[in-house]
């Protein structure tokens with residue numbers, strides 16, 4: 461079976477410093493796949509490379525097609541979506557206009573984009589309530605919902621999320637991790653980068669552990685969450701994955 465996304469033996473450098481080394485990752489259609497690991501492991505670099513913001517060695521395939529040399533714009537048109545760590549909303553613009561801008565790469569017209577906004581509002585009723593509010597005045601959780609909603613506006617088949625739980629209160633984090641698998645109903649597969657290893661592994665089908673630029677461990681998420689070494693390093697260290 462051809463994976464939706466294949467990152468094949470990819471290396472990325474900033475000048476002489478190699479941030480990602482010989483990394484291979486696959487996201488099958490309909491799956492949530494997570495990459496966990498500490499600060500500076502190269503996770504953000506990997507996502508930015510997948511969507512074409514950084515050049516790399518190795519290959520990136522989308523539905524079996526080699527996209528390694530394609531521009532970011534073309535990848536977005538093909539179905540890539542990215543919610544960056546900083547969320548990068550237009551602070552002075554309304555919730556509604558931020559969403560509308562998320563549809564810029566689509567070619568099916570404004571009426572279709574407006575219908576998609578209604579779909580986003582159905583999924584995130586808070587955003588509907590706040591449709592006229594400037595994005596810059598939203599709470600952290602609302603901003604993350606808007607960033608997610610905006611990414612959905614381009615109708616991605618692969619959504620890459622860079623630390624969606626970063627800086628959010630525990631209840632909001634729970635809500636975000638409830639929403640992520642529900643996006644599969646829309647035909648969206650997910651590549652999730654997280655430092656919140658426990659929540660990520662509870663949500664994902666398959667997981668990779670990245671340390672200093674390399675994949676050091678991988679497996680079904682349900683197995684990784686019970687791995688004693690991962691429990692000690694990333695999951696709270698009590699030897700009981702449920703506490």
Ligand code: ATP
Nearest residue numbers: 474477479497498499500501502503504505506655
């Ligand atoms: P975090 O969770 O802190 O975001 P990360 O796993 O996403 O970490 P990256 O942000 O990909 O890690 O960084 C990987 C390495 O590359 C780090 O050593 C970082 O300092 C370096 N790096 C990242 N961006 C740049 C850049 N623009 N120029 C030079 N080095 C960079």
